[in-house]
Amino acid sequence: MxxxxxxxxxxxxxxxxxxxxxxxxxxxxxxxxxxxxxxxxxxxxxxxxxxxxxxxxxxxxxxxxxxxxxxxxxxxxxxxxxxxxxxxxxxxxxxxxxxxxxxxxxxxxxxxxxxxxxxxxxxxxxxxxxxxxxxxxxxxxxxxxxxxxxxxxxxxxxxxxxxxxxxxxxxxxxxxxxxxxxxxxxxxxxxxxxxxxxxxxxxxxxxxxxxxxxxxxDHSPAVDADLSQLQVDKDSSAPAFIRSVVHNCLLQILPNSSAIIAGSTDHEHILQLRVGIDRLHAALKAFADFSDEINPEWLSILEQTANLLGTYYQLAYIGSHIEPELQALGAPAVDWTTDIEDIKITPINTLQANDFQITLLELIAFTMSDPSIEPHTDQLACDKLAKILTKQYKKCIKTSKKIEAFSRLDDNDDIDEDVIDDSQSEDKLCNHLKELRYFSEFSIPLLSKKKSKKKTRRWLKRLAKAQSALAQRNNDSKYHAFYALKSATDTNALYGAGWFAAMLTDDPTYIEARLAKFRDSATFW
Incomplete structure (x- = not known):
């Protein structure tokens, strides 16, 4: 039974x-x-x-x-x-x-x-x-x-x-x-x-x-994404595919959310919950027309929840991880306790918000509903996925080339405003790459051919390395901003501000090399 x-x-x-x-x-x-x-x-x-x-x-x-x-x-x-x-x-x-x-x-x-x-x-x-x-x-x-x-x-x-x-x-x-x-x-x-x-x-x-x-x-370990539990195949209809993807994301979201609701303040629970929400948000946005049952309001609630979790996580991570590392290098101590306590919206009350809990219920109900009664039930998911991946891939390439073009400009060069606007936000490219990574992981069981599994793994690995390199740079930029702001009231924070400023001026060839490898790799679809 x-x-x-x-x-x-x-x-x-x-x-x-x-x-x-x-x-x-x-x-x-x-x-x-x-x-x-x-x-x-x-x-x-x-x-x-x-x-x-x-x-x-x-x-x-x-x-x-x-x-x-x-x-x-x-x-x-x-x-x-x-x-x-x-x-x-x-x-x-x-x-x-x-x-x-x-x-x-x-x-x-x-x-x-x-x-x-x-x-x-x-x-x-x-x-x-x-x-x-x-x-x-x-x-x-x-x-x-x-x-x-x-x-x-x-x-x-x-x-x-x-x-x-x-x-x-x-x-x-x-x-x-x-x-x-x-x-x-x-x-x-x-x-x-x-x-x-x-x-x-x-x-x-x-x-x-x-x-x-x-x-x-006190709590079970954090749960990360497990794509082996994604129940899709080449014959999956569009409505069945999006239900399976949402189900897979919830398998990561719900245990971590439950641990935080039960009192956990573990950074890994917060991180994996944030990742799960990001994966779900990306999927609902990309595959929105795979089902008529998707509620557009889910996206805004998930995005708001992820942003609130991210703000808390970054500051708490500085106090628990970054600060000890800097002190080990000789930096004077900076106390972040008051800053963390002053955050009005903590992870637990972020998750206790009624709109988030109702959204979780609606998402669970969606995964358990019958996909065969939908208008799109005769549409195979694989017929749509290649177009979605190609569109996202082109976004990544376009943004990457604009950043590369800006990096080659001399002080005396005429600056194209379109290039400047796009190139100054590396986190835009990072988000594009992250979403492409999620779309690819969801789509591989349907689009990847047996003979090209090695090629698929290599492409995904290069994509992940490029995105991780940019993500690290973006994180360093945020940590620099935290320390710079903190230095106005605590001069000890000047060490951290200087440290991350130096990190941001490091030779960018590491990131450029990874982006180049990603661009030069043939796609798997």
């Missing part, structure tokens, strides 16, 4: 109001005591699998969960256990799951990579949860007489270390699960509650939280 659910963290300021909606006359309160199992090295968790035995009031249920067909979908199998047998095992401290019950079930493929007998022997109880769940049902009958039902479940309790009960982690979350009917009702309801109670999406499961507890970690 596949469950489709959305999980949110609940802000303390909205908890009372939310509880009034959750605890109505028809609601039910259930005490859930669950035991979670894995190997000592957490092989199941690494495969995205959760395995538990849970007491639900008076019934014991064994459950396994794994990734489903969509971001909000999870494969789930439940088996009711014999209460007397469970109690006997509990009394003997030998309660263990039985993996043989999954033979010939829908979850069997999920365990195909494991030797079940060996896995069974290696299982151990890692942690337990003690949760009070308050549930209520919401129903609707639409114009087509389709009855839909959602279960709203508010969970509050603790995750407890399996061998050290003093180590605990608090749980406070609300889930919306589609019981039956139309998935649109699930997203419509979630959006309504999200707006009203300022809820924030979270992909962090109880199993993941339990793993963090036993590993003594």
């Amino acid at each position: 596949q469950e489709i659910e959305l999980k949110f963290l609940v802000p303390e300021s909205r908890l009372k109001g939310l509880m009034r909606q959750a605890k109505v006359k028809s609601s039910q309160v259930t005490q859930l005591a669950a035991h979670y199992y894995d190997t000592p090295d957490q092989q199941l968790a690494q495969a995205g699998i959760g395995l538990r035995i849970r007491k639900e009031n008076d019934t014991w249920v064994q459950t396994i969960k794994a990734a489903g067909d969509g971001i909000a979908a999870r494969l789930e199998h439940n088996a009711v256990l014999d209460n007397e047998q469970v109690q006997t095992m509990l009394d003997d401290n030998e309660l263990m799951p039985d993996l043989t019950i999954y033979e010939d079930t829908s979850v069997a493929p999920t365990l195909a990579d494991f030797k079940l007998k060996k896995l069974q022997k290696a299982l151990t109880r890692l942690y337990v949860t003690d949760v009070q769940r308050t549930t209520r049902l919401l129903t609707e009958t639409n114009d087509d007489d389709i009855n839909s039902c959602i279960e709203v479940a508010y969970d509050q309790g603790e995750i407890i270390h399996g061998t050290d009960k003093t180590q605990q982690k608090t749980i406070q979350e609300i889930e919306f699960e589609l019981v039956s009917g139309d998935i649109d009702f699930l997203f419509m309801t979630a959006k309504t509650w999200c707006k009203r109670y300022k809820l924030c999406l979270s992909t962090i499961t109880k199993a993941e939280n339990g793993g963090l507890l036993i590993n003594e970690q």
Whole structure:
């Protein structure tokens, strides 16, 4: 069976109001005591699998969960256990799951990579949860007489270390699960509650939280782009292609966003979230006519969110990385603490913004909608991609040549205003190259031929090197601006300002060489 659910963290300021909606006359309160199992090295968790035995009031249920067909979908199998047998095992401290019950079930493929007998022997109880769940049902009958039902479940309790009960982690979350009917009702309801109670999406499961507890970690590592999970091929329609691309971007965005919402201030979470949003923004802009379901407002919200994250990230990165490096070289210390604290919009409240959370919900719903009912369903994505790539490639070449032309001018040369305007903004070229890189990575599975894989990899590598070189120069320019501004109130910052000024006057042949290699490489499409 596949469950489709959305999980949110609940802000303390909205908890009372939310509880009034959750605890109505028809609601039910259930005490859930669950035991979670894995190997000592957490092989199941690494495969995205959760395995538990849970007491639900008076019934014991064994459950396994794994990734489903969509971001909000999870494969789930439940088996009711014999209460007397469970109690006997509990009394003997030998309660263990039985993996043989999954033979010939829908979850069997999920365990195909494991030797079940060996896995069974290696299982151990890692942690337990003690949760009070308050549930209520919401129903609707639409114009087509389709009855839909959602279960709203508010969970509050603790995750407890399996061998050290003093180590605990608090749980406070609300889930919306589609019981039956139309998935649109699930997203419509979630959006309504999200707006009203300022809820924030979270992909962090109880199993993941339990793993963090036993590993003594506050948050999971940052997630970067994984193009191996991009499910496209040469026969992908335009609507199916853009849905798969958005899905791939969300696989990077949602875990990093969830970690920040849960309290992480790790620079890598912020960086990878920003990269994921940039990839998504580029895709929605380039492939806008691949689907009639794309909301133009998504672009402006994503761009605003990325800009706010970028401003915070740059200043925080100076304090945590650049400053120690400069001090190691003999620079006097510069304290950036006040500057960082003075930023009014931090990553967590950037992500808590209602418009961003609603946009995430709408994007998830988009990826789970049916592409076959769209007008463009007969249009193959590969028929459009080459034209998009060529247009972006020409932008890069044109801007690159203007910068090169400006760099060759002498002081006495007549200056073309068009050349000056374009050449002074190297970050314009950097953005063009970055977007071309993203477009190419999305398109390679459809356009690259088997015989030219080596050529494709070489071209993409040269593109990435050119973009990275320009990005480093742009970053140095921004760091220089920060130190120059800071030096007005702290003379110690003059060292940093001078350092980055020197970096910006370095011989530009390194960048020029990489741009030249990129221009000289034949495209793969």
